[in-house]
Amino acid sequence: MRATILVTGADLAPQALALLGDFAIVYAGRAPTEEDLVQLCRKHDPVAIIVRYGSVGAAAMDAAPALQVISKHGSGTDSIDKVAAGARGIGVLAAAGANAAAVAEQALALLLACAKSVVALDARMHAGHWDKAVHKSLELGGRSIGVLGLGAIGRRFARLAGALGMRVLGYDPFAREIPDGVQVVDLETIWREADAISLHCPLTDETRGLLDAQTLARCRRGVIVINTARGALIDEGALLAAVRSGQVAMAGLDSFAVEPMVAGHPFRGEKNFILSPHIGGVTHEAYVNMGVGAAQNLLSVLRARGR
Incomplete structure (x- = not known):
């Protein structure tokens, strides 16, 4: 059975999906609430989360015992509770510079x-x-x-x-x-x-x-x-x-x-x-770069941890 990656969005660039072919991908939709993410984590127990929309806090982390890494689809990680992640040994990375x-x-x-x-x-x-x-x-x-x-x-x-x-x-x-x-x-x-x-x-x-x-x-x-x-x-x-x-x-x-x-x-x-509605990073090129960067970041952590 393939391990799962949860994407807090409705899509991911094909170039990023190509890198994640060994995993099952679950999408949370374009406006996931904290409770949505908690329920999806309980159901699928992802090894990684790619954060596009919404916030990932301690409740979602606790609902996913297999979670190893949270990878931001972008450069800012303030939507991730980094203190909670650190306390649980969960890596947090950003696709710095991609957009x-x-x-x-x-x-x-x-x-x-x-x-x-x-x-x-x-x-x-x-x-x-x-x-x-x-x-x-x-x-x-x-x-x-x-x-x-x-x-x-x-x-x-x-x-x-x-x-x-x-x-x-x-x-x-x-x-x-x-x-x-x-x-x-x-x-x-x-x-x-x-x-x-x-x-x-x-x-x-x-x-x-x-x-x-x-x-x-x-x-x-x-x-x-x-x-x-x-x-x-x-x-x-x-x-x-x-x-x-x-x-x-x-x-x-x-x-x-x-x-x-x-x-x-x-x-x-x-x-x-x-x-403007927070669309500075919303271009086709940035969409690809951020998706690929997020995928590469989570793969680096999972491989380092033998997953």
Whole structure:
């Protein structure tokens, strides 16, 4: 009887499935709840879980005695209870860098959309207006951008921003590689000097609420805020107040504290917010890369443990 791999999603790239041909694959669907995962773990006792959607906590782990590894279909592992996994000897890995190009490009798209008023001008044009005589966009060349987090995505974004002629200020106390053209600084320098800030750091106890009322108040007035990382890096109430006051000129967001965004969320309808539904890493290429990376990671653990 083949061992089972549980995928917390409805599909996996064919290239990833080809690597997992020795296993039975069970899909949890596109919106699995914690109870869904617990029930599937009890029924199938998987040796590995590939996490696409939802969260994997201690209850699901305890429902799968054979579980050896939890592999993230992406770069962030905050949806996995790593403390519980460590206590149970379960490996946790991420497909680091697999979606770097896709997410960095989304961050650049949001930055450009904010600086060039793309969304607002498009709406005005469709409504029959011609605002050439009254509108001025922001030129990014020569301005400073703070890049918080210099992992695979942050480094890629930093190179894109540098190609626009921006002065790139980078902050990452754990960075192993600094791209050419990035000036490594402390957070206070970024708050003080950056004309735009782009978040690319993981969500941890230290980074939760990194942009809050206090830090936003220390930023340059009219700063642009871009977030394609994790929504909880930002105090959403503080950001809303900062945008409404003009302290933050525009916010381009691809991630939110609660996803999907709930009905009545205060960002909806705010003219100086450009929003996308956490799709930075959703490209065909990233889908394949993340699936293959997740499969390779779990196989490395299972083989090392003789499975």
